[in-house]
Amino acid sequence: MAIPATDLYRSIADLLRATHLVQPSALAAAVNASVRSLGIRVTVFLIDLEQRHLRALPETGAPTSEPFPVDRGVAGDAFMTVRILAASDRSDLLWVPIVDGTERLGVARFAFPEPVSVDDPDLHLGLTALAGLIGHMVITKSAYGDTLRALRRSRSMSxxxxxxxxxxxxxxxxxxxxxxxxxxxxxxxxxxxxxxxxxxxxxxxxxxxxxxxxxxxxxxxxxxxxxxxxxxxxxxxxxxxxxxxxxxxxxxxxxxxxxxxxxxxxxxxxxxxxxxxxxxxxxxxxxxxxxxxxxxxxxxxxxxxxxxxxxxxxxxxxxxxxxxxxxxxxxxxxxxxxxxxxxxxxxxxxxxxxxxxxxxxxxxxxxxxxxxxxxxxxxxxxxxxxxxxxxxxxxxxxxxx
Amino acid sequence: MIKVDGDLDMSTADSLVDTVTGVVAGAGAVAVDLDLSGLGFLDSSGIRALLRAHRAIVAQGGSLTVSGARGLVAEVLRITAVEELLGVTIPPRRPGGRPPAAGDEAPRQ
The missing domain is CATH 3.60.40.10 (PPM-type phosphatase domain)
Incomplete structure (x- = not known):
């Protein structure tokens, strides 16, 4: 399947427009609202401050995911190398690194309705742009609430x-x-x-x-x-x-x-x-x-x-x-x-x-x-x-x- | 001369300052030398204790010098660049006195 790049750009524009009124705990929902028409489902994982575990951003109504160690698996590799990687066992999943500038913030798990190719240049461009916007949102929205900051802490901060x-x-x-x-x-x-x-x-x-x-x-x-x-x-x-x-x-x-x-x-x-x-x-x-x-x-x-x-x-x-x-x-x-x-x-x-x-x-x-x-x-x-x-x-x- | 043994860190810093200021209290312009030859450990809290003792003695017209530092203790004094202020008698720097690095040569200015 090839997702037309223009469709992804429409999602990015939608998300950009929505972001003005999004509070920190609604970030994941806003991201998914922007790609729902494409049949895509996104789970955003943020790296904790000690840089050991990737932790899923909670979303109302969505299943929760346990934190997993960055040292193991494709998701961690995508984070460590800042490369988009395909899941080893599924052809409809891609792991996309989330950075703000060059600050590594986490990875996004993109689940597509059909198999996709990690080598599709259009898809690559669209996904890096969308993940780039998510990265910006994580940083800018952190100023307005505790949800995102708390998610990145595995225990209480002194x-x-x-x-x-x-x-x-x-x-x-x-x-x-x-x-x-x-x-x-x-x-x-x-x-x-x-x-x-x-x-x-x-x-x-x-x-x-x-x-x-x-x-x-x-x-x-x-x-x-x-x-x-x-x-x-x-x-x-x-x-x-x-x-x-x-x-x-x-x-x-x-x-x-x-x-x-x-x-x-x-x-x-x-x-x-x-x-x-x-x-x-x-x-x-x-x-x-x-x-x-x-x-x-x-x-x-x-x-x-x-x-x-x-x-x-x-x-x-x-x-x-x-x-x-x-x-x-x-x-x-x-x-x-x-x-x-x-x-x-x-x-x-x-x-x-x-x-x-x-x-x-x-x-x-x-x-x-x-x-x-x-x-x-x-x-x-x-x-x-x-x-x-x-x-x-x-x-x-x-x-x- | 006052001999300082053991470790000089956060847990012993106040005790050093109290001891030194206690010894010189009311003695006026005394010249105190702290012999650090028996000191095995010195950290930034320890350096600060030496500086506090120095200030207390100078305030009453006296002077404080530091001698006998070796090994790690001498290295900490050197890195912190307080040798001049504390009148540290600088022992010759041994080639192996600090962690070596290949081709280590400070650039000339």
Whole structure:
């Protein structure tokens, strides 16, 4: 059977028109209303925050589905590889990845009235467009209710987690020139770690942060640091002034020497010149051709919040294809039951091994995050953050279905 | 000189600050050296404790220095870039003193 592309486009237009008045819990019903005339039935599955299970969006009157692990089956493969895949046992089923931009949100199960071909280019175009719209709706509608957010949580979120997650940018962003992807653990109790980025014109501004202590106190320090850096950045400040703005915000609010270690960086997407400030943070590692070729610690200043006005901007010339690995010590210092550190070598090895195996950057991070958790038997002693920045031609294309 | 042994982290940070400030209370401009040669573990809460002790002593006209740090403890002091502020006597950096990476060479500025 060939579904005319124009029919799918009509469904997309219908859904787009309906979306204005859709509340979060009615998203699945709105999607199905738009494709009902084609005999298609859609089940939307969203990935949970820890990126372990795909969870079906409930729909009134529709059968419920149990969450299933992303590591097994065709649906998980579609999520991990961001490819439309056919079910192995049925010719009338397709699994379509749902992304917002390049942020992986889940998969949609499309059940057709007749067998379809995963290689039909018209169908491919129509389905990616429809799934793209669903992805946009998941993100935009999350602002208006708790249903979508709650669905992505396997257990209750701590206060500090709630505060932090709402202050972070999406985990993944990519353009033709650059891919930025990050993870944070532990998902529901994350407090003092954070990351940030902003891509504008020829520059990607990056940040990774680790505030002293744990829990809500550390979280308040981290969120204030984020806000100060962003405020300075959006007002046109350079790296040094961004750091000083964080110093000022923290010392003006807290008189107890709490601080945030961090790296602030600015990557010129035309030339590859990376300028950075390392404020008391573990040195990011530059990986070229599978080898660590540099650590970003040519100069250092004290952590943000301990006023340090030394002009400490350093530079490194990245080459196309280079990957930059920024991390907090919660990754490398994660300890197993017998006291063994996870360590920087293992981190670099895993990143290289997974990348060489063709995995996408967010998938590499998902697996490393789980490896760090497994190393500590699921109980992290400290917040752990990892961010990969890849500067390469056409690097983002593979992240789009 | 005050000798600091064991672990300096969130659970022991307050105790270090209390001890140091207790020792120097009313003593005026004293020069205190914290000997960290017996310290096995130091994290960011521990660094903050050293900074709090430093501030308390400087506030009464004294000075605080840190010596004897080795291994992980020296590495944490180096990474956090507080060596200058805390007057850390820097031991020579051993080639194997931190996790190695192939071709590791900090770029020159």
């Amino acid at each position: 206060t500090e987690g709630e505060l932090l997650w709402r202050n972070l940018p999406p985990l993944t962003f990519a353009t033709d020139d650059v891919t930025i992807s990050a993870i944070l653990e532990p998902t529901y109790e994350i407090g003092g770690d954070a990351f940030d980025y902003a891509v504008d014109r020829d520059h990607a501004r990056l940040g990774i942060f680790d505030s002293v202590g744990h829990g809500l106190t550390a979280c308040l320090t981290a969120v204030l640091t984020l806000a100060a850096v962003r405020s300075a950045r959006s007002n046109g400040a350079d790296l040094i002034d961004m750091a000083l703005a964080a110093d000022e915000a923290l010392t003006s609010q807290f008189d107890d020497l709490r601080y945030t270690t961090g790296v602030l960086a600015d990557l010129d997407l035309t030339t590859g010149l990376l300028r950075y400030i390392n404020a008391g943070h573990p040195a990011p590692v530059l990986i070229r051709d599978g080898r660590a070729v540099a650590r970003l610690e040519a100069r250092r200043r004290m952590p943000l919040g301990l006023s340090d006005s030394r002009p400490v901007v350093a530079e490194y010339a990245m080459r196309r294809g280079d990957r930059l690995l920024l991390y907090s010590d919660g990754i490398t210092e994660a300890r197993s039951a017998d006291g063994g550190r996870f360590g920087l070598d293992r981190l670099i090895d895993l990143a290289e091994q997974h990348s060489a195996g063709g995995l996408l950057a967010p998938e590499v991070l998902r697996r490393i995050g789980h490896a760090v958790l497994d190393h500590q038997h699921g109980q992290l002693q400290d917040d752990a953050t990892l961010m990969i920045v890849e500067w390469a031609d056409r690097v983002g294309t593979r992240l789009v279905p």
